[in-house]
Amino acid sequence: DAKTTQPNSMESNEEEPVHLPCNHSTISGTDYIHWYRQLPSQGPEYVIHGLTSNVNNRMASLAIAEDRKSSTLILHRATLRDAAVYYCILRDVPGSARQLTFGSGTQLTVLP
């Protein structure tokens, strides 16, 4: 899977929007961009994924740059429960579709 770069940590105030960036400058045309998060002492949890167009679901929005070299996960109103490590993951070659390749992610702290 192609490499992604995320900030180690970010802070947000409760009930404010959060924009979590991810750089993936070596992305190929068939790579899907996935986001997972891991709450403390829990297993990873799917958040959202996309290919080229921006995506929305009940948890978040995913904004994908026009050249696809970066993307941003948007939490519209952060809550204390959103404090977690957020992982940006690219999935490309079908042979590697079996696994998710996790980097170190972004630790999001939500301040009350």
Next chain:
Amino acid sequence: NAGVTQTPKFQVLKTGQSMTLQCAQDMNHNSMYWYRQDPGMGLRLIYYSASEGTTDKGEVPNGYNVSRLNKREFSLRLESAAPSQTSVYFCASSRTPGGRLQETQYFGPGTRLLVL
């Protein structure tokens, strides 16, 4: 639906002891996975099963064996535990055989293993 369940939640072993970690899913998924997560790091794939009756090695298979008992269950066995296997182990599943690029994986709550 319970989703993906794992037992036990916690385990302490002495070096050289053996144990089996159990995983079950009730979503009728075809693919199942075992990952390990060391402190401060991302998850790494140990073994996976693309469908019932098949298993393949992942990134870090040494010291482990797996069994896909049926479509629901996928167990991970440590034959002779070592301190380097101290970790948190996560089981996951996904719907299609072998997985697809746009597919979601569903994770269990994890088993925390300490090898002394």
